[in-house]
Amino acid sequence: MKIVILGCGRVGATLATQLEQAGHTIAIIDSQTDAFQRLGPKFKGEKITGNGVDEEVLKRAGIEAADAFAAVTNGDNRNIMASQIAKEIFHIKRVVCRIYDPLRENTFKDLGLETICPTTIIAGMVSDALVRSETSGQRKSS
Amino acid sequence: MYIIIGGGGDVGYYLTRNLLTQGHEVLLLEKENGRYQTLSEELGQSVLKGDACEAITMEDAGARRADAVIAVTGEDEDNLVICQVAKKRFNVARTIARLNNPKHEDLFQRLGIDVTVSPTKGILSLIESELPGQRFVMLMTLKRAGLEILSMNVPPFSPVIGKRLNQINLPRKSNLALIIRDNEPIFPNGEIEIQENDEVYALVNSEGEDELRKTFGTA
Numbered sequence: 001m002k003i004v005i006l007g008c009g010r011v012g013a014t015l016a017t018q019l020e021q022a023g024h025t026i027a028i029i030d031s032q033t034d035a036f037q038r039l040g041p042k043f044k045g046e047k048i049t050g051n052g053v054d055e056e057v058l059k060r061a062g063i064e065a066a067d068a069f070a071a072v073t074n075g076d077n078r079n080i081m082a083s084q085i086a087k088e089i090f091h092i093k094r095v096v097c098r099i100y101d102p103l104r105e106n107t108f109k110d111l112g113l114e115t116i117c118p119t120t121i122i123a124g125m126v127s128d129a130l131v132r133s134e135t136s137g138q139r140k141s142s
Numbered sequence: 143m144y145i146i147i148g149g150g151g152d153v154g155y156y157l158t159r160n161l162l163t164q165g166h167e168v169l170l171l172e173k174e175n176g177r178y179q180t181l182s183e184e185l186g187q188s189v190l191k192g193d194a195c196e197a198i199t200m201e202d203a204g205a206r207r208a209d210a211v212i213a214v215t216g217e218d219e220d221n222l223v224i225c226q227v228a229k230k231r232f233n234v235a236r237t238i239a240r241l242n243n244p245k246h247e248d249l250f251q252r253l254g255i256d257v258t259v260s261p262t263k264g265i266l267s268l269i270e271s272e273l274p275g276q277r278f279v280m281l282m283t284l285k286r287a288g289l290e291i292l293s294m295n296v297p298p299f300s301p302v303i304g305k306r307l308n309q310i311n312l313p314r315k316s317n318l319a320l321i322i323r324d325n326e327p328i329f330p331n332g333e334i335e336i337q338e339n340d341e342v343y344a345l346v347n348s349e350g351e352d353e354l355r356k357t358f359g360t361a
Contacts, residue, residue, distance in 0.1 A: 053219050055245060077195055077219035084222075088252050103197035104223065107231050 004029070004066045004092075006052040006082050007073030011098070013038035015070065020045055027061040030073075052082045055089065068094035076101050083113055146171065146208045148194030148224040149215030150181045153240065153261075157214060158185060169203050194224045197231055205232035214240040222246075225255045257285070277360040281343075288347050289315075296340040300359035308332030310357065313350030319343045 001024045005012050008030035016028045016039060026045030029052050030036065036047045050057035052073060063069065069086040071079035076099045083097035097115050099105040105117040143166045147154050150172030158170040162185075170185060172178045173193040181189045192199035194213065205211065211228035213221035218241060225237035239255050241247055244263035251258065264282075271279040271293065282291040296303065302310050307318065307330055321328040322341040328334060336342075346354050355361040 053246075054243070075219065077217070077223040080226075081219040081222050084253055085249060089249060101196060104195070104227065107197065107227050111226070111230060 001025070001067040002062065002065060003027075003068045003070070004058070004061045004063050004086075006030075006069070006071045006079070008032075008035040008038060008047075009072065009074060010038065012070075012072045015072065016045060017043060027066075029057060029061050053078060053085065055085060058082070058085065058090065063090050063092065066090075066092055068092065069096070071095075071097045076104055080104070080108055080113070087113070143167070143209040144204070144207055145169075145210045145212060146194070146200070146203050146205060146228075148211070148213040149220070149240075150174075150177055150189065151214065151216060153214040155181060155184075157212065158188060162188060171199060171203060195220055195227070197227055200227060200232060205234060208232070208234050210234065210236040210238065212238045212240075216242060218242050218246050222250060222253065222255070225250075226253060229254055229256075251285075278355060289345050290348060290351060291319075291343070291345055292351070294342045294344065294355070294358050294360045296336055296338055296342060297359050298338050300336070300338070302336045302358055303338050305336055306332060307334050307336070310336070312357065313346060313353040316344060316346035316350050316354055319345055 003019055003024050003026055005016050005026060005028045008028050012028060016026045020026050020043065027048060028045060029048045029050060031051055033049045046061065048057060048061045050060065063086060069092045071082045073079055079097045079099060083095050086092040086095045095114060097113050099108060099115050099117055100119050102117050102120050105115045109115045145161055145166050145168050147158055147168065147170045150170050154170055158168050161168045168188050170181065170189040171192050171194040172181055172189060175191065178189065178191040190203055192202065194200065205228055211225060211234045213224035215221055221239040225239045228234040229237050236256050238257040238259065239250055241250065241258045241260040242262060244260045247258050247260060267280050270276055277295045277297055278292065280290055280292045318330045320343040321330050321334065323337060342358065344354060352361065
């Protein structure tokens with residue numbers, strides 16, 4: 001698959017490296033050239049510096065021929081807008097959008113975006129881990 | 143009307159003052175603390191500290207009873223989200239977004255924003271119209287009517303020079319509103335003859351624009 005990733009932070013860089021190792025063709029976009037250092041020297045994919053809500057930048061990343069698009073910048077709104085451009089203008093079938101704010105995530109999920117909210121996922125996992133260790137601790141003491 | 147404005151920059155500030163003077167109930171949202179302090183000294187209760195992109199803030203601001211939400215921050219993605227959340231979550235009837243990048247106009251419309259205002263585009267066409275040698279300038283689009291208001295400068299070899307308006311075939315949905323000749327306005331009728339360097343102001347729907355330009359030789 002040809003995959004375009006917007007945002008080369010920790011998540012974006014990890015995602016890009018993993019997907020490339022799995023055999024996919026990757027193009028990654030970030031507004032800061034420095035961010036690409038996170039990719040490491042082995043990364044073969046394309047690196048594009050630019051604003052991800054600019055159609056021209058997305059085109060330079062080859063979005064017109066892409067099978068999938070992921071928006072994982074730090075900005076919820078930037079991710080939301082870029083994902084909607086990918087879906088509505090470039091008709092990309094698989095679009096995944098990270099949104100930190102749970103309420104915003106809710107709204108845009110209703111609007112048909114495929115969204116992932118790290119806040120609720122992590123809060124859930126941490127709370128599970130906390131409660132689990134408490135109950136297993138209780139078992140030991142009983 | 144109750145109007146919520148997102149973004150307390152210069153545009154947000156003057157817009158709030160204007161709408162208050164017109165007698166509307168207005169609430170301006172500004173997330174940055176320093177700016178909020180400055181604004182609240184001037185605007186008092188009409189400004190609230192908070193991020194208009196967040197649904198909780200909008201709930202507190204009373205978005206449910208708002209007649210209009212206007213997003214005028216400096217970031218298009220923020221303006222888009224403010225309007226989309228207002229529309230989809232709070233059923234606000236009228237959402238208006240400021241566009242910083244004029245290329246986003248089409249996208250915003252497709253995503254359900256009622257009105258977009260693009261100062262960049264306006265400034266560009268104003269400057270273009272002042273450049274020497276410009277033969278054709280788009281002044282404004284009336285989106286709901288699908289019409290453009292434009293001005294054309296009749297070039298020396300235009301095919302319409304010396305013709306009366308009733309001899310010229312204009313596109314079906316178009317109208318010549320005004321001709322300026324030697325700084326004098328002429329309100330056109332069928333008997334008016336077009337001359338070189340006439341400044342013609344016209345209304346035309348977007349399909350007719352090319353045809354109109356060809357007719358006047360400004361294509």
